Amino acid sequence: MAGGDRERWDARHRAVEQAGPAAGPMPPDALRGREHLVPGGGRALDVACGRGSVAVWLAARGFTVDAVDVSEVALAGGADLAERRGVGDRVRWWAHDLDAGLPAACTGPYDAVVCQRFRDPALYPVLAGLLAPSGLLVLTVLSEVDDAPGVFRARPGELADAFGGLSVLDHRERDGEANLVARAAEVRR
Template sequence: MTTQDRLRWDARYENQGAPPEAVALPEPFAAHEHEFPATGQALELACGAGVFSVWLARRGLHVWGVDVSPVAIAHARDLAARNGVGEICRFDVVDLDGGLPAGPPVDVFVCHRFRDPRLDRAIIERLAPGALLAVSALSEVGAQPGRFRAKPGELTAAFAQLETIASGEGDGEAWLLARK
């Protein structure tokens, strides 16, 4: 990622300020809360201010969240501490243009409102047997085409070797919940 892109994300998180202390499972996954395990390891790409990661940690998972923005990572660490899960959350600045950070297989893999098709194969390989993938992205469905928007059916095609639990497309968002 370019320095200009990183600075743009930093500015966005600085303008938003720290997230509120209360966390909830983000839409569109809230209706499928029962699918998320209460133990194990989780990895969240482009975790932003850490809301999804902290929700997973409060559920009982050990979570590693990565994001390109140091400002977002600072917010995520603060949110985890304020929610009493700082000891089971790790947040690091990582530029995903270099690929996934090295690490063991995970039980939950999250990419919420982030999409980089170059990482699809590595994501699948990183899932432990029976692991859950929760991915959402901007979509062309119900919106204008764009450089960072998934094409219709892109997520289900990219992760076709996984067992789809639920998926949807519309109003400019595509999402998939699947199990390895």
């Protein structure tokens, strides 16, 4: 991560915190209305979890969650939300720069892996490889589709190409966003 980026993220999260009460637990955007696709529990990973609204939602559904983000400010907000919702013991918060890959302790296998509004194509094979048999992958990234090209945006078809080895349940690209919901095979090869 480039120098100063961590501080910039901390400042952004602090500004959101000061602007009003934390968002409550929320399902990942790509799953809204289709929450039934999420397994009934197990282990989950939330990559670039921000202030933890998805991680806490997963914990409230019975998962034990590894939640990773570079911002200590964001993680403190997530830990506070988890405590207030009575699931503080079900989330492990990892302050970690994902440019170096995932924390060594986040080895999986995971029954659900979520990554929302953070894009690092180098992590795509890692995330797919961490899924348990039948594990669910839920991704949302910024996209060039219906928007301008940019280094932080997925090119058209990027998610479908990267995760073609999984069973793709839903893939949408529009309005500058790409969403993918996919499931690992019942038996991992």
